[in-house]
Amino acid sequence: xxxxxxxxxxxxxxxxxxxxxxxxxxxxxxxxxxxSFISTIGIDFKIRTIELDGKKIKLQIWDTAGxxxxxxxxxxxxxxxxxxxxxxxxxxxxxxxNIKNWIRNIEEHAASDVERMIIGNKCDIEExxxxxxxxxxxxAIEYGTKFLETSAKANLNIDEAFFTLARDIKxxxxxxEMRAGGSVSNTGRVNVxxxxxxxxxxxxxxxxxxx
Amino acid sequence: xxxxxxxxxxxxxxxxxxxxxxxxxACARAGLSVLHLDRNEYYGGDWSSFTMSMVHEVTENxxxxxxxxxxxxxxxxxxxxxxxxxxxxxxxxxNIEMTWIPRGKDEEKPMKTQLxxxxxxxxxxxxxxxKILLSKGAMVQTLCDSQxxxxxxxxxxxxxxxxxETPEAGITLNPVPCSKGEIFQSNALxxxxxxxxxxxxxxxxxxxxxxxxxxxxxLAEHADRPFSEFLEQMGVGKTLxxxxxxxxxxxxxxxxxxxxxxxxxxxxxxxxxxGPSPFLFPLYGCGELSQCFCRLAAVxxxxxxxxxxxxxxxxxxxxxxxxxxxxxxxxxxYIVMSPRFVPETVPASSTLKIERIVYATDKSIKEAEKEQLxxxxxxxxxxxxxxxxxxxVGFEACTAPKGxxxxxxxxxxxxxxxxxxxxxxxxEKNEVEPYWKMSFTANSMKFDTxxxxxxxxxxxxxxxxxxxxxxxxxxxxxxxxxxELDFLPRAMKKEEEEEEExxxxxxxxx
Numbered sequence: 016x017x018x019x020x021x022x023x024x025x026x027x028x029x030x031x032x033x034x035x036x037x038x039x040x041x042x043x044x045x046x047x048x049x050x051s052f053i054s055t056i057g058i059d060f061k062i063r064t065i066e067l068d069g070k071k072i073k074l075q076i077w078d079t080a081g082x083x084x085x086x087x088x089x090x091x092x093x094x095x096x097x098x099x100x101x102x103x104x105x106x107x108x109x110x111x112x113n114i115k116n117w118i119r120n121i122e123e124h125a126a127s128d129v130e131r132m133i134i135g136n137k138c139d140i141e142e143x144x145x146x147x148x149x150x151x152x153x154x155a156i157e158y159g160t161k162f163l164e165t166s167a168k169a170n171l172n173i174d175e176a177f178f179t180l181a182r183d184i185k186x187x188x189x190x191x192e193m194r195a196g197g198s199v200s201n202t203g204r205v206n207v208x209x210x211x212x213x214x215x216x217x218x219x220x221x222x223x224x225x226x
Numbered sequence: 227x228x229x230x231x232x233x234x235x236x237x238x239x240x241x242x243x244x245x246x247x248x249x250x251x252a253c254a255r256a257g258l259s260v261l262h263l264d265r266n267e268y269y270g271g272d273w274s275s276f277t278m279s280m281v282h283e284v285t286e287n288x289x290x291x292x293x294x295x296x297x298x299x300x301x302x303x304x305x306x307x308x309x310x311x312x313x314x315x316x317x318x319x320x321n322i323e324m325t326w327i328p329r330g331k332d333e334e335k336p337m338k339t340q341l342x343x344x345x346x347x348x349x350x351x352x353x354x355x356x357k358i359l360l361s362k363g364a365m366v367q368t369l370c371d372s373q374x375x376x377x378x379x380x381x382x383x384x385x386x387x388x389x390x391e392t393p394e395a396g397i398t399l400n401p402v403p404c405s406k407g408e409i410f411q412s413n414a415l416x417x418x419x420x421x422x423x424x425x426x427x428x429x430x431x432x433x434x435x436x437x438x439x440x441x442x443x444x445l446a447e448h449a450d451r452p453f454s455e456f457l458e459q460m461g462v463g464k465t466l467x468x469x470x471x472x473x474x475x476x477x478x479x480x481x482x483x484x485x486x487x488x489x490x491x492x493x494x495x496x497x498x499x500x501g502p503s504p505f506l507f508p509l510y511g512c513g514e515l516s517q518c519f520c521r522l523a524a525v526x527x528x529x530x531x532x533x534x535x536x537x538x539x540x541x542x543x544x545x546x547x548x549x550x551x552x553x554x555x556x557x558x559x560y561i562v563m564s565p566r567f568v569p570e571t572v573p574a575s576s577t578l579k580i581e582r583i584v585y586a587t588d589k590s591i592k593e594a595e596k597e598q599l600x601x602x603x604x605x606x607x608x609x610x611x612x613x614x615x616x617x618x619v620g621f622e623a624c625t626a627p628k629g630x631x632x633x634x635x636x637x638x639x640x641x642x643x644x645x646x647x648x649x650x651x652x653x654e655k656n657e658v659e660p661y662w663k664m665s666f667t668a669n670s671m672k673f674d675t676x677x678x679x680x681x682x683x684x685x686x687x688x689x690x691x692x693x694x695x696x697x698x699x700x701x702x703x704x705x706x707x708x709x710e711l712d713f714l715p716r717a718m719k720k721e722e723e724e725e726e727e728x729x730x731x732x733x734x735x736x
């Protein structure tokens with residue numbers, strides 16, 4: 016069966032509880048928004064395929080499953096992530112300050128070459144702003160990441176954020192591919208969930224052979 | 227920590243080791259409200275994997291006993307007729323010793339410094355309980371049904387070695403062929419032996435379709451006699467006998483004809499499922515699996531809180547009514563706890579001591595062109611012991627920096643020769659010089675009860691090669707405690723995922 020995409024990127028959303036990670040995710044994947052705050056239950060990851068420079072890119076975006084509430088994100092969450100969006104809430108100073116802690120977490124557990132981006136969410140609520148745009152930009156410069164202010168509710172800059180991150184990952188990947196001489200080797204990992212990997216059993220092999 | 231713990235939940239789970247994680251995910255999946263607590267700042271408890279820079283934490287989980295003023299303070303949280311019971315902190319992992327071994331070739335710069343300077347320390351994933359998965363075993367089935375398989379990746383254990391020892395040559399490590407192709411290419415067997423092996427495999431194929439009773443009948447008087455006698459009678463020569471017994475021996479020590487046949491069928495059933503080898507190893511180490519089940523639990527609403535001093539439980543009329551953590555009272559209907567937490571007043575029904583040594587090396591015990599993930603059954607060198615094996619994992623399984631390996635020795639303590647002695651003999655023979663080692667004793671403690679009817683004690687760490695018994699015990703505990711609920715039932719596929727399904731397969735194949 017033909018592949019329906021050229022690249023698959025695993026992306027993560029990280030940030031304090033209540034900054035709107037799940038809303039950002041839903042806005043991007045389903046173009047929907049729900050105002051009521053419910054701690055994340057039952058959201059694992061969402062998928063949206065986008066097109067960049069004629070290439071189809073499947074984005075698999077993982078939510079924290081609420082494990083950020085007591086800073087108990089599993090280290091396993093970071094495995095294989097190619098891009099991470101750090102989210103804070105512009106109406107919550109604390110969530111902005113904590114971005115530093117989250118970055119430390121990423122440096123400890125994620126791949127060292129993971130692409131990062133900082134977004135200040137809820138920028139539609141100007142009257143309750145606690146963190147100026149300027150400070151957000153400064154922080155991003157400090158960590159050498161891109162920066163956007165977004166609103167999942169007003170649908171501001173959400174697509175831009177994901178497209179920017181995806182573009183950065185894509186160009187890095189293409190550079191690496193060129194350096195590796197056209198193909199990035201795969202190390203033969205097994206995904207036990209995908210039925211496609213399953214081969215015939217030993218028995219069926221043998222009986223075939225014996226017949 | 228700005229958030230408070232909930233006042234009341236259906237189930238409090240204490241400890242984030244694999245069995246507790248499986249049980250927490252099963253509870254959350256079944257719709258129970260779950261609070262999952264751990265005293266450590268990390269996941270996995272006594273089943274955890276550590277980086278080289280964090281591994282010292284394994285020695286740091288001391289818990290102070292409550293003094294009388296603390297007890298009287300906590301007692302203020304009790305109501306009438308309630309009794310405070312202090313939770314235990316059993317020594318599941320004890321006698322821990324860790325050393326960097328100075329080596330001549332690192333004279334200029336010790337390996338520790340080399341690794342630190344190249345920031346490679348965090349590339350290690352050092353398992354406390356290294357195990358493998360049978361491709362068609364209970365764990366793989368549970369991972370697939372629950373879709374925890376989304377969170378983990380695996381590598382095939384692509385080399386099985388079987389040692390032989392002679393006074394002249396010392397210990398030689400012989401590759402054991404698993405698949406049909408490997409058998410035909412192997413030089414270790416003659417044409418005649420290969421033919422005998424084919425005959426044996428054909429017999430297994432037929433035997434595997436029979437039920438237990440009929441299978442037993444086919445083995446006739448040999449059923450409970452040693453497997454070797456039965457193989458002899460099938461016309462299998464001595465070399466091939468030891469070959470077969472060594473290969474399946476990793477699943478079944480000292481097999482009788484009956485248990486040997488069962489193990490052979492189990493082995494062959496898993497061969498070819500994901501590749502030539504029947505065994506899988508989790509990428510980033512076995513500690514990942516606990517975390518993956520915790521994520522499933524979290525996706526279904528379980529609340530996670532690590533690094534909390536979990537101090538006591540509250541008992542009333544023979545039942546536990548609450549847990550006290552960090553001075554907060556959380557009411558609950560059930561408690562699931564790892565053996566570590568069982569109150570000191572409750573005696574263990576049995577304790578098995580497991581000897582564990584982990585070595586870090588920069589050379590494989592048997593060098594090959596490509597890096598291999600190796601399983602080595604030491605049973606023939608320690609015939610008295612129930613368990614003795616080595617597992618060598620490296621960069622490909624994301625458990626060590628490139629060019630480095632971890633060698634895990636696991637053994638029960640019967641007999642005169644320790645697994646340590648044998649492992650070190652093998653190193654010497656193959657000119658492998660470990661630069662780091664950690665040794666400890668793991669106590670596999672079983673409890674029939676934890677002193678109250680609504681407390682479930684999770685299965686202990688064990689020395690089994692694979693996960694079937696852990697998964698099975700968790701299932702049984704869950705089904706006995708909550709007979710009306712399903713244990714990790716097959717997940718309903720969302721529409722979106724169905725669309726995606728063929729693509730996922732593509733990824734796996736590429």
